[in-house]
Structure formats: structure tokens, C-alpha cells
Amino acid sequence: xxxxxxxxxxxxxxxxxxxxxxxxxxxxxxxxxxxxxxxxxxxxxxxxxxxxxxxxxxxxxxxxxxxxxxxxxxxxxxxxxxxxxxxxxxxxxxxxxxxxxxxxxxxxxxxxxxxxxxxxxxxxxxxxxxxxxxxxxxxxxxxxxxxxxxxxxxxxxxxxxxxxxxxxxxxxxxxxxxxxxxxxxxxxxxxxxxxxxxxxxxxxxxxxxxxxxxxxxxxxxxxxxxxxxxxxxxxxxxxxxxxxxxxxxxxxxxxxxxxxxxxxxxxxxxx
Numbered sequence: 001x002x003x004x005x006x007x008x009x010x011x012x013x014x015x016x017x018x019x020x021x022x023x024x025x026x027x028x029x030x031x032x033x034x035x036x037x038x039x040x041x042x043x044x045x046x047x048x049x050x051x052x053x054x055x056x057x058x059x060x061x062x063x064x065x066x067x068x069x070x071x072x073x074x075x076x077x078x079x080x081x082x083x084x085x086x087x088x089x090x091x092x093x094x095x096x097x098x099x100x101x102x103x104x105x106x107x108x109x110x111x112x113x114x115x116x117x118x119x120x121x122x123x124x125x126x127x128x129x130x131x132x133x134x135x136x137x138x139x140x141x142x143x144x145x146x147x148x149x150x151x152x153x154x155x156x157x158x159x160x161x162x163x164x165x166x167x168x169x170x171x172x173x174x175x176x177x178x179x180x181x182x183x184x185x186x187x188x189x190x191x192x193x194x195x196x197x198x199x200x201x202x203x204x205x206x207x208x209x210x211x212x213x214x215x216x217x218x219x220x221x222x223x224x225x226x227x228x229x230x231x232x233x234x235x236x237x238x239x240x241x242x243x244x245x246x247x248x249x250x251x252x253x254x255x256x257x258x259x260x261x262x263x264x265x266x267x268x269x270x271x
Contacts, residue, residue: 052087072100075163092129105214150266168192
């Protein structure tokens with residue numbers, strides 16, 4: 001059932017009461033619908049929603065600190081289980097960041113360092129995972145040229161915390177998403193309000209030099225770390241949890257084997 005279709009829990013309850021047959025099959029628990037006898041599922045779902053809301057607040061607080069060091073981050077969003085309001089205690093907070101040209105790797109270095117410091121101070125806090133960073137021009141090209149339905153779903157479900165103007169521009173460059181998910185595409189275009197462009201920061205030459213140095217340091221470290229982890233997962237018989245690490249000057253991403261399987265299923269379903 002679509003979200004926010006009923007203005008209050010009371011209206012939802014009244015809707016169920018008026019249909020005797022439906023009320024025998026379905027129960028309402030604090031605004032969540034579930035089958036009779038499975039009320040625990042509704043409580044779990046509500047807990048996941050509340051946890052996701054709390055994690056979005058934590059992500060926003062982190063971005064407030066990161067933005068002071070990296071004013072060239074033009075879009076910051078949250079994907080994964082938090083974006084779908086289904087966060088479990090063991091889940092990470094997955095970040096999607098778009099930077100100005102020649103600022104990706106210095107942004108990633110500062111983001112990882114800041115996240116590590118915060119993790120040391122609060123060990124019970126969720127892990128911050130920067131699983132996709134991309135430069136603006138590359139991101140615009142991907143949005144306009146990709147035709148993958150799973151990519152469209154992920155892009156349209158992204159919770160944008162910074163950079164709604166760029167997000168709207170990205171959606172406008174990808175009208176093909178409107179063919180795949182018409183209602184969601186139209187809604188997200190409407191929701192993406194205009195805002196001031198973030199500052200680019202000064203010292204272009206110095207920033208480019210710092211970015212190049214960060215790339216030379218981080219790229220082999222992240223690639224090797226991913227390789228070692230995949231070997232351990234394979235030895236443990238957890239092949240499906242392995243992931244592919246994409247390392248390029250204009251892109252950093254980690255894509256799990258589970259994601260690849262889901263991508264193939266979506267391609268077949270929408271063929």
C-alpha cells in the first residue's frame with residue numbers, strides 16, 4: 001500500500017473496520033499493516049523505520065562536519081536499507097557522494113578519516129560505508145546513458161541530504177527512468193526543490209594536487225583490501241558476499257555479487 005495514503009492511524013483503523021472480511025485478515029499496529037497472527041512483523045517493521053530515521057539524522061550530522069572540509073561535495077545521499085526505511089541493527093549507513101572534478105579522492109580520504117575518528121569515539125554507532133563516489137560529469141553521463149532498471153530504482157529511492165539541485169538535474173537528464181518507474185520518477189522530480197549550489201572552495205591547483213596524492217595512496221590500499229576480504233569470504237564459503245571494487249580517477253565503487261545477481265534479475269524482468 002502506498003505511504004501516507006491515510007492522514008492518521010485512526011483513519012486507517014476506520015478503513016479496516018468498515019470492511020469486515022478485510023479486518024479478519026489484516027491488523028493495524030501503530031500505522032503498520034500485517035496479517036492477523038503475525039503482529040510481530042509490524043512491530044519489527046516499525047522498529048526498522050525508526051532506526052532508519054535515526055540513522056538519517058546521524059548521516060546528516062556527519063555530512064555537516066564533512067562539508068566544512070569538502071565544500072566541493074555537490075550531492076550527498078543515502079542508499080541501502082536506510083533509504084528503504086528498513087535498517088537493521090547490523091546494517092551500515094551507505095553513502096552516495098558526487099564531487100566536483102578532481103576532488104573525489106581527497107573527499108574519500110577525509111570522509112574515511114572522519115568516520116574512523118567518530119567510530120573510535122562511539123563504538124556502538126553504525127559503520128559509515130562510502131560505497132559509491134563519482135565525479136559530477138561522470139555521474140551525469142551515467143544517468144543519461146544507463147538503461148538498467150535496478151540503477152533507476154536505486155537512484156529514485158536515494159535519500160538526498162545535500163544537493164537537490166544537482167539531483168533534479170540528474171533526473172532531468174534521465175527521462176528513460178520515467179518509462180521504467182513513471183509514478184516514482186514524477187514524484188522525485190517534484191520533490192527535488194532548488195537550492196544554492198555548494199561552494200567549490202579555493203586553491204584549485206592545490207586541491208588537484210591533494211586529490212592526486214590521495215588517489216595514489218588510497219587506490220592500491222582499497223583494491224588490495226577488497227581482494228584480501230574476498231579471499232577470506234571465499235574460503236569461508238560465503239562467495240555471494242564477495243564484491244567488486246571499482247577504482248578509477250573519476251569513480252570509486254564497491255558492488256557486491258548479490259547486487260550483480262539482482263541486476264541480472266531486473267534486466268530479465270524488464271526485458
